[in-house]
Amino acid sequence: MNWYISLNSNIEGPYTTEQIKEFYKTGKINNDTYVLKEGTTDWKSFGMTPEFQTKQQNVNQQKIQNINPSNVVDEEGLCPTCGYFAGSLLACPRCGASVNKKISLVLVKKISVIGSIIGIILLWYAAYLKQPITVNIGDIDEKMNGAFVRIEGKIIAYEENKEKNSLRMKIDDGTGIINISAFNKLDALKKIFKDRMPGIGDKVEIVGSINETQKFGISMFLSVPERLKIIEKFDLKEVELGKLTRKNVGDIVKIVAVVSSYDKRTTRKGTVLHSYVLRDKTGKIGLTLFDKAIANLPEETKSLFNVGNKLELIIRIGEYRGELQAEIVDFSKIVKVGEENVEEMKKEEGKEEESTEKEESKKEEPKEEIKENTVGNLKKSDVGKTYKFKLEVITLSKKSKGTLLKLKDENGDEIEMMVWDSLSNRISNFDKLKSGSQIEGKFEVSEYRNKLQLKIKEAEDLKIIKK
């Protein structure tokens, strides 16, 4: 008869009965040591094994039963050798005997550990390889909250806060505007860019996660300074006001002009507007500031707008009701370069304007002829050009910031046009457009995700012929 013994978490054997008895005598094992008869699966303590007991012990043992009530204790989780709870362990924590477990459990335990480590390595590698896709700001909707994307656009507003070591920018990619904030990263950005810090007008690329809120719109936090790259540094040119045309709308330029007049008025809705006219020797341009914007300015900045002050400003050319307007992009960069006598200036300019008008009336500015075209004739080389089209609406779908029109021309060729809300609000009867409506107008050919599209620059460019 051969036996195995469980000693110090190890199974030893086989030993003969005599050897086992010798081990007991020498103290190598005691009554509590578990022994297993070869050919069986039932481990018993030495003291309870009939083969090693005296007759009296044998009798007593029959009376002893497991005191743990089976309706409370679940044998399933216990060590078969000693009865201690092993749970999901593969070896009994008390006697060290191996506890048979379902293969499924053993597998799950092993897979969970190995799978976690391999999975994380693969996950990291996938993240390492990932290149974020470039999206248009205008295409960002609520489902993209948290999206990791790349955005390319021009910086239209820029503000450094040295006290808080922070930076704020607005980027415009032509389809929309996004706010970028870099909290506590200004120093880090300066280390990277040194004296080539981004500024207004620069074309930049930024990678990050979109944060969209209903209240504050779309923004992105620049948490990793290396994710901001300058694609094209903006060359700020100084221009004369007289040379500005509608083609310059959207441009950022530097001007030196005198504040020649000031008018304060209140709209029907109660909004207070401060209207200025800026003049230089060649022309003039209007500047309107809302009361709220003025109120937030420091006193020394407010005083810069006194009539007669000659200022150097960085402005963006805008348009309002057909007239060019100036929008100040950075109040902190306004510099007073002198003062002028406005009345004398107006008189001089009055004379110049007369003669210029006479000359201009002789020369007629050659009007740019906008040709008619059809969708089928468009090629990629037409991107950036403006044509006249007559189109029929196939479908309209409302997006978060505009309406996407699917259009076809008389030949049935289809094309899409995105009309942003800022424009569609100014197109009369736009809300009455439906499938089958007919439109015409001057549309610029553009490209989006490798497909040709049309876009309108001004509300007046689109006319609804048939609703």
Place this chain on the structure above:
Amino acid sequence: MPLVIILYVLLGTVVAGLLCLIPSLHIYNVAGIVLLIWFKVRDVIPYYVIAPLFMSMIVAYSFLNNIPMTFFAAADESAGASILPSVDMVKNGKGRDASILSGLGSLAGIIILIIFTPFFYFIWTYVTAVISPHLHWLLGIIMVFYIMSEWPKGAGRGKTPWEKFKDSWRNVFAGMVTFTLSAIVGLIVTTKPLTPPELSYQSIMPIFLGFFAFPSIIQTLISDSKIPHKQYKSKYINAGYSDFGVAALPGIIGGLIASYMPAVTAGIGAIFASHMTNHRNLQQASFEKPTQPGTVVKLYTPEIYYQQERVFLIGGGVTKLLYYVGAFLLLFVLTDLTPNGMGRGGLNVLLKPVFSPEKGDYFIMLATIIFSGSISMLALIWFTDITIKLLPKINIKKIYIVIIFVLLLIVYFMGGGLTGIFIAAVTTCIGCIPVFYNCRRSHCMAVLLVPIALNMAGYSDAIARILKLI
């Protein structure tokens, strides 16, 4: 307008209530699906019903989710690590009591929310304003204590110090491994998210399904345990006012911590609350004269020990409601100090692109909670009774197999396609470690805790550089 709001509250309660009976389906998954539907029909649904609709959904979840959590959790001693009181009660035929006690706890939570309104406006706003610039290290202390407070579960058997250490530290080590792996996953996915941009609003979903839902399902599938069919339906629930009184304090503390601190769940909040309030030590209990022959002492176990199960269930209900509902309700506490509210939680993240609160909305929300909560409580009792009647006919394993497929579909279509499935697979492996190696499952919350704390502290760029994920 009030009638429209009431109708949508009812709708939200019914929809969420029914869907939350499905085991392993979380309310944030349901909310994501509802939000997707809302995007399509937003022109039809008035804007002012969004908040009441989603609030009613989350209230219903807080109540009705007790049913699957109570009745369909595995109680397999050979595969399991620990048995929750509710599961233990089901084993003893008292599943109905367990389910309803949790619901009563949630009901108490609603009462607490009402009573605490002045507290939220006049005290909590100041507390949050004070701690706001310190959130990063407050999250840090939560993590430090959470890790350091996991005590070795083994008895320390062995001949040498190393053997004793190994025996004791099994679960602690598993906890640390889970925490570390979860933190690494969190740092990777927050530094450079992998989800396609169009579905980013649900980018967290595959991660959480992997950490919590799939491991539970796997545990149930490989378990041999059966849900006992014999469940008692008694006329009275065994609970007294003192149970609610004792449960209220840890419930409130746990709920408040979880509702305000980012990435801190009800489970973590409850652990902190229990450390603060639950001081039992039978060593301090008294000994009496023996009543049984042949014995020497009789250990008197105070009433408060017998209360523990009931207090755990009621307190859990309070914490759960304060966490889910309270976190969203705090969004509506608009004061000068908190002009954008104090909202936290998954629902806030989901809804912030489409909704922002206005003054006066708080009381509409409170009314929504009361209305929805009342209906949900009645529904809980009714559905619990139906569940215990259907128990003999339910093959829970088959149901879970179907649920796995449903969840995989949700991950695929809403969580980023194959990328989402891959992320869920990785996090499932990590989520199985606490289940099968006997440590706290909340360690998986390191996926958010660690990145958020480090980001708040300004280390996000350092992490990106170290991980080479610029």
Place this chain on the structure above:
Amino acid sequence: MKGFTHFMSGIAAATFIPEVVRMSTSSRLDTVEGAASSFIILLAGAFGILPDTMDFKLGQFFSIAEYEIDPDPRNPDPQAMTDIFAKAVNEAGDTGKDVRVQLFPIQLGASLWRQYNIIFEPDEVIIQFNEIVKTSQVPIPNTAPPPERRVGRTKLRYELKARTNEICWMNRAVRWLRHKIKGEDPPPGPVKPSTLDILSGTQFAFHKESDGKIYFNWLPWHRTWSHSYVLGFFLSIPIYIIAYLLNLHHWWLYGLVAYLGFFVHLTEDMTGHIGGALFWPFHKPRSEGLELFKASDPRTNFSIDYAAMVLIIYNLDRFSTKKIPLLQTWYGHIVFLLLFLVIPLFIYFKVVAKIKEKLHSAKKIGLEEPDGTGEAIVD
């Protein structure tokens, strides 16, 4: 005190240092590490809980007992257990050497444990097996072993006692302070029975004293080397070094804050029954405590936790955020502490604690767990 109490106390203590609070705000700029904020206060919490962590997660494994009592889960033999216990006591008495006994729990399920008591008579040790209990320590009725297998008794040749005669200079000082605060110690009563049920076991050490009795030391490895002010200082040295090498702003403050947390823990523990080996390794014996509170007393622990939270908010506001209007005036500080600290604690001690006491002394339930009446829905 409980771990959470030590943790919160350490953090609260650290917030009393204005520079520490300022360093912890996330908008801090005038530091070498720039805006990446310091987690300095974490050190106070981590070191606040460190002594007990070292004991329970490390120290106990180095205390190898000469005798182990690991009952057979299926067939525990209380007589054999008491025999081993007595053997250990007698050996300590016979040889004069310190002898330790380790007892293990009996786990029968994920949430099931066989409970047993160790009862100490002056000349006898008794082990009694009770019901199976859940992890909540609630007994399951009708699960006690049969009477013939419940109790074991063995006579001891030496008398056991719970209070030592051999007091060193430190114990003399502690006792003097304790008598000053509390008055003279009551005469020593019988050693209270010990209960062993859930999670981990327990260890006793026996030390023969000059009066021939055996001094009975529960958890001899607890609060020894780990609860030393000297060790705390040495453990904070690496913190100083790391902060210095990383060129952190106010590098010296990091080690100090860590030590502060450690110090607070040890000082709090001195209010209990077991003190600590406060000057280990220079003075190794563990001192007694001032016996002002019981370590697990819920009122004491909760009130310290609550006080810590209020003080943390108080300090964070006055040293950094300055949002609470009350704290912007000189009298506001007194009003704030009165309103949010003193009065709530007073209400807690006088009102809430009384209600809890009633709960504890409510009618005794016995071993029958209260159950709802009713019939099974499905059989």
